[in-house]
Amino acid sequence: MTRLLEPRAIGMPLERLDGHAKVTGTAPYAFEHALRDPLYLYPLEAAIARGRMTAIDTAEAEALAGVVAVMTPRNAPRLAADDDQELWLLQSEGIHFRGQLVGAVIAQTPEIARHAAALVRIAYEAEPHDAALAADRDDLYKPEQVNPDYAADTDEGDVEAALAAADVAIDATYTTPMEHNNPMEPHTTVAIWEGGVLTLYDSTQGAHSVRTTLAPVFGLAPDKIRIIAPYVGGGFGSKGTAHAHDVLAGLAAQMVPGRPVKFALTRQQMFWLAGYRTPTIQRIRLGAGRDGRLTAIVHEVIEQTARFKEFAEQTATSTRIMYASPNRRTSHRLAKLDVPVPSWMRAPGETPGMFAGEVAMDELAVACGLDPIALRIRNDPAADPQSGKPWSGRKLVECLREGARRFGWDRRAPNPAARREDGWLVGMGVASSTYPAYALPGSRATIRYGEDQRYVVRIGAADIGTGTWTALTQIAADALGCPIEAVRLEIGDSALPHASVEGGSSGINCWGSAIVAAARAFRGQHGAAPVPGAEIGAEMPEDPEAQRFAMHSFGAQFAEVRVNADTGEIRVPRMLGVFSAGRIINPRTARSQFIGGMTMGLSMALHEESVLDPRFGHVVNHDLASYHIAAHADIGDIDAVWLDEVDPHSNPMGSRGIGEIGIVGAAAAIANAAWHATGIRIRDLPITPDKLLA
Amino acid sequence: MKAAAFDYVAPQTVAAALDALDAEGEARILAGGQSLAPLLNLRLATPKRLVDIGRIAALRRIEDRGDHHRIGAMVTHAAIEDGGMALADHGMLAHVAAGIAYRAVRNRGTIGGSLAHADPSGDWPSALMALDARAVAAGRAGEREIAIRDFLRGAFATALEPGEMLTAILLPKLSAAARWGYYKIVRKAGEFPEAIGAALFDSERRRARIVIGALGSAPLPLDNLAARAAEKGIEAVALDAVEAALREAAPDLDRIALRHHAVAARRAILEALAP
Ligand SMILES: Cc1cc2nc3c(=O)[nH]c(=O)nc-3n(C[C@H](O)[C@H](O)[C@H](O)COP(=O)(O)OP(=O)(O)OC[C@H]3O[C@@H](n4cnc5c(N)ncnc54)[C@H](O)[C@@H]3O)c2cc1C
Numbered sequence: 001m002t003r004l005l006e007p008r009a010i011g012m013p014l015e016r017l018d019g020h021a022k023v024t025g026t027a028p029y030a031f032e033h034a035l036r037d038p039l040y041l042y043p044l045e046a047a048i049a050r051g052r053m054t055a056i057d058t059a060e061a062e063a064l065a066g067v068v069a070v071m072t073p074r075n076a077p078r079l080a081a082d083d084d085q086e087l088w089l090l091q092s093e094g095i096h097f098r099g100q101l102v103g104a105v106i107a108q109t110p111e112i113a114r115h116a117a118a119l120v121r122i123a124y125e126a127e128p129h130d131a132a133l134a135a136d137r138d139d140l141y142k143p144e145q146v147n148p149d150y151a152a153d154t155d156e157g158d159v160e161a162a163l164a165a166a167d168v169a170i171d172a173t174y175t176t177p178m179e180h181n182n183p184m185e186p187h188t189t190v191a192i193w194e195g196g197v198l199t200l201y202d203s204t205q206g207a208h209s210v211r212t213t214l215a216p217v218f219g220l221a222p223d224k225i226r227i228i229a230p231y232v233g234g235g236f237g238s239k240g241t242a243h244a245h246d247v248l249a250g251l252a253a254q255m256v257p258g259r260p261v262k263f264a265l266t267r268q269q270m271f272w273l274a275g276y277r278t279p280t281i282q283r284i285r286l287g288a289g290r291d292g293r294l295t296a297i298v299h300e301v302i303e304q305t306a307r308f309k310e311f312a313e314q315t316a317t318s319t320r321i322m323y324a325s326p327n328r329r330t331s332h333r334l335a336k337l338d339v340p341v342p343s344w345m346r347a348p349g350e351t352p353g354m355f356a357g358e359v360a361m362d363e364l365a366v367a368c369g370l371d372p373i374a375l376r377i378r379n380d381p382a383a384d385p386q387s388g389k390p391w392s393g394r395k396l397v398e399c400l401r402e403g404a405r406r407f408g409w410d411r412r413a414p415n416p417a418a419r420r421e422d423g424w425l426v427g428m429g430v431a432s433s434t435y436p437a438y439a440l441p442g443s444r445a446t447i448r449y450g451e452d453q454r455y456v457v458r459i460g461a462a463d464i465g466t467g468t469w470t471a472l473t474q475i476a477a478d479a480l481g482c483p484i485e486a487v488r489l490e491i492g493d494s495a496l497p498h499a500s501v502e503g504g505s506s507g508i509n510c511w512g513s514a515i516v517a518a519a520r521a522f523r524g525q526h527g528a529a530p531v532p533g534a535e536i537g538a539e540m541p542e543d544p545e546a547q548r549f550a551m552h553s554f555g556a557q558f559a560e561v562r563v564n565a566d567t568g569e570i571r572v573p574r575m576l577g578v579f580s581a582g583r584i585i586n587p588r589t590a591r592s593q594f595i596g597g598m599t600m601g602l603s604m605a606l607h608e609e610s611v612l613d614p615r616f617g618h619v620v621n622h623d624l625a626s627y628h629i630a631a632h633a634d635i636g637d638i639d640a641v642w643l644d645e646v647d648p649h650s651n652p653m654g655s656r657g658i659g660e661i662g663i664v665g666a667a668a669a670i671a672n673a674a675w676h677a678t679g680i681r682i683r684d685l686p687i688t689p690d691k692l693l694a
Numbered sequence: 695m696k697a698a699a700f701d702y703v704a705p706q707t708v709a710a711a712l713d714a715l716d717a718e719g720e721a722r723i724l725a726g727g728q729s730l731a732p733l734l735n736l737r738l739a740t741p742k743r744l745v746d747i748g749r750i751a752a753l754r755r756i757e758d759r760g761d762h763h764r765i766g767a768m769v770t771h772a773a774i775e776d777g778g779m780a781l782a783d784h785g786m787l788a789h790v791a792a793g794i795a796y797r798a799v800r801n802r803g804t805i806g807g808s809l810a811h812a813d814p815s816g817d818w819p820s821a822l823m824a825l826d827a828r829a830v831a832a833g834r835a836g837e838r839e840i841a842i843r844d845f846l847r848g849a850f851a852t853a854l855e856p857g858e859m860l861t862a863i864l865l866p867k868l869s870a871a872a873r874w875g876y877y878k879i880v881r882k883a884g885e886f887p888e889a890i891g892a893a894l895f896d897s898e899r900r901r902a903r904i905v906i907g908a909l910g911s912a913p914l915p916l917d918n919l920a921a922r923a924a925e926k927g928i929e930a931v932a933l934d935a936v937e938a939a940l941r942e943a944a945p946d947l948d949r950i951a952l953r954h955h956a957v958a959a960r961r962a963i964l965e966a967l968a969p
Pocket of ligand 1: 722723724725726728729730731747767793794795796799802803804805806807808810811813815816817818854858859860861884885886887
């Protein structure tokens with residue numbers, strides 16, 4: 001059993017320690033660091049989806065007053081490693097997708113840079129491109145693995161025989177559209193090349209992961225790259241990896257040594273340069289007995305990747321662990337298209353996969369004449385169906401029951417389209433939620449007792465608006481057995497001890513474990529009354545229990561939906577999420593994560609859809625005027641609660657991570673509630689009035 | 695994006711503003727900037743000169759003119775929402791104003807700018823048409839009045855001539871018996887509407903109006919339907935009847951757009967006529 005911390009500061013709803021600086025505008029985001037003599041970069045972007053550049057005329061741009069340099073493949077510094085084609089910039093004339101970075105203008109002001117970029121003339125030799133995903137393509141292929149390292153396919157038992165013999169069977173196809181992350185702060189990098197060292201003020205979820213990725217690309221030793229990111233205005237996964245703009249800024253900086261080069265993507269550019277969630281086409285087949293007990297589960301996924309780089313979303317992996325059945329099959333097939341490469345978007349895999357899976361479960365409940373909660377409870381597996389390992393704590397059933405009680409599920413009519421109020425059809429829906437407890441290796445923390453009698457806790461962790469500054473301070477205080485005022489945390493810099501990326505909802509688990517290890521080592525070495533200057537570091541220990549248990553968080557999402565009988569207008573007046581995610585370090589920031597996730601799920605259910613024009617290979621609605629995101633006024637009474645629990649196997653805090661589970665299942669709960677309201681089953685997101693009127 | 699270079703003038707009087715507007719259409723009036731500024735920044739509009747009419751005090755006034763109010767073109771949505779002045783409109787303008795975008799937009803956006811912009815999805819064109827308002831256009835030759843129906847020529851098209859500007863809206867006073875309804879269907883809070891319905895029934899003044907907005911063209915008055923509703927009551931304008939009237943007037947609408955617009959109108963009628 002993991003030695004658990006005694007909770008004193010953790011579990012307290014501490015206000016954000018960085019809150020004051022943020023609301024008063026003094027917390028510097030990437031673009032805002034006060035640097036002397038900055039230059040500004042505006043990129044050149046490919047205007048075709050596939051082919052090559054045959055000529056680049058930069059004369060007019062170079063002649064413009066205030067332009068310092070125009071960088072193209074002809075004069076760009078050389079890069080060292082081409083294994084990541086997304087980052088292999090300006091090394092050839094080739095074009096893989098529309099909007100690809102093919103050059104840059106560096107100028108005295110952002111306005112001049114942008115104007116000059118418009119003066120550069122590029123001639124192309126276009127090749128036919130292919131940007132349309134379809135289920136009936138004959139070139140779909142099986143990836144070697146899906147993100148991050150799951151098998152692409154699984155197959156157990158004999159699903160075909162079980163489906164043929166099933167009393168009740170569901171066979172339906174669900175689709176989710178291309179979706180884009182839109183954090184408030186755009187992807188931004190300020191690069192400085194000085195004395196053989198590249199410094200990036202970056203808007204990133206992982207200072208060290210960007211360093212690790214970029215060092216070989218630039219052919220630099222890791223200690224010759226420094227990434228600084230104390231405050232980050234949201235990421236949702238899109239800042240979890242280095243993207244091309246980081247490389248472009250780094251190349252530009254090498255052309256103007258000693259001068260900072262500032263580069264922030266425009267909102268539009270974020271729609272092709274910062275990753276996105278692949279569209280998915282998901283066929284689900286379920287077989288069950290009359291009693292609803294599952295005998296077969298099949299989840300077959302078709303999705304896209306870029307021809308020049310593979311990203312395979314793990315859309316069906318949640319299905320592997322959700323419900324018990326002797327016969328189970330999952331698969332992922334990809335189409336390689338001439339489009340930007342997909343990437344992480346909050347709970348990649350679980351988010352689209354659990355939309356399809358949990359709507360399918362609702363359909364099965366209807367087919368079996370069972371309450372959807374009862375169906376889920378009936379199929380709750382005692383151990384992980386995939387690995388056979390015991391759960392470190394699977395409390396899905398408790399979440400469903402607690403949610404049902406709080407939400408007033410007993411008032412739900414068994415039949416759809418049964419409640420009508422003032423011209424609005426009213427329904428309730430439920431869906432399960434899940435997310436794995438990832439533990440990424442390699443985080444390290446140091447603790448030093450300072451002259452000011454405070455403990456300086458250093459780790460290169462990231463706070464992307466989630467509350468890391470606060471939560472890690474709480475963990476450090478408990479680990480050291482001191483008041484939180486006695487802790488001075490330093491994060492957001494690759495010059496600090498190595499930290500894993502803020503991704504996979506793993507940040508607090510990993511960084512907290514490293515801090516606890518360091519604190520224990522510190523007390524062991526220096527005792528309760530250290531002398532100023534006492535210091536020690538420690539790495540996050542490996543968790544032997546991780547091998548013995550299947551560790552996943554679970555939750556239950558409830559939604560009330562109103563659909564106007566005349567127009568199909570949809571409103572979601574009420575949502576409730578009940579989560580089982582181990583110990584909650586800070587209820588205030590945790591609630592924001594859960595509610596934020598659920599809100600993003602509502603937005604996915606009703607609004608978000610990137611429309612890719614296959615004729616040109618670009619997203620047409622590439623701005624917030626036409627890519628719709630739920631506004632405050634779209635959100636009614638939304639609440640998140642959690643079970644009061646501690647995971648005794650996960651880590652010393654007993655936590656499992658909370659950043660992503662809130663979005664998982666939210667869209668399914670809304671789709672299921674829309675069905676309950678109207679009797680109309682919508683299997684294609686987003687749920688818009690025209691689909692309900694069709 | 696940043697706007698292309700332009701000259702900027704901020705005259706103090708309408709006469710000076712008219713002088714600054716050259717007849718070739720190279721100058722553009724800047725009111726609240728809530729539609730124009732994005733157009734400039736996207737370089738969809740590249741005027742040589744901006745004539746900012748925000749300093750012309752006369753355009754910010756609302757005056758009682760006996761049987762109507764004269765509302766200056768620069769009166770903001772927010773000022774109307776806050777209702778500093780009784781307009782004899784039974785609160786319709788304040789209601790419409792409060793539903794435009796969000797407060798930050800309303801603080802700067804103006805009724806005149808909105809009408810001159812003539813966005814088919816804008817609120818004022820439909821609402822003011824239902825109210826039988828009139829636009830006052832000023833040019834070198836003086837002022838002329840144009841009924842809103844004639845003023846709105848199509849999507850983003852008005853009866854303003856080059857060199858003319860909109861100075862005021864004349865809003866007829868409603869009788870005590872008047873009833874109105876205004877309904878818009880929005881997919882998401884704060885968005886431009888998918889459909890607008892505006893209805894006005896003033897039995898004492900023998901006026902009945904039903905206007906459909908957000909059509910992609912100028913708002914569409916359905917006078918016969920309105921007359922029928924005024925005469926026979928709610929029963930005469932069931933959803934089917936509204937849909938039929940609208941289909942006849944706008945045969946190109948697809949099934950779903952037809953339904954949305956008919957429902958918006960029907961809800962506006964219900965608001966106005968419900969006992
Ligand atoms: C986010 C957002 C949401 C919005 N949502 C809505 C909505 O839901 N409903 C709605 O109705 N509107 C909406 N608007 C538009 C808003 O109402 C604007 O205020 C209005 O369209 C234009 O008014 P303005 O005073 O800002 O005019 P400006 O933007 O300054 O000008 C608009 C146009 O009219 C011309 N013009 C302005 N005044 C005059 C004049 N006196 N004479 C001649 N020409 C003139 C200008 O030259 C320009 O071409 C929204 C705007 C934004 C930014």
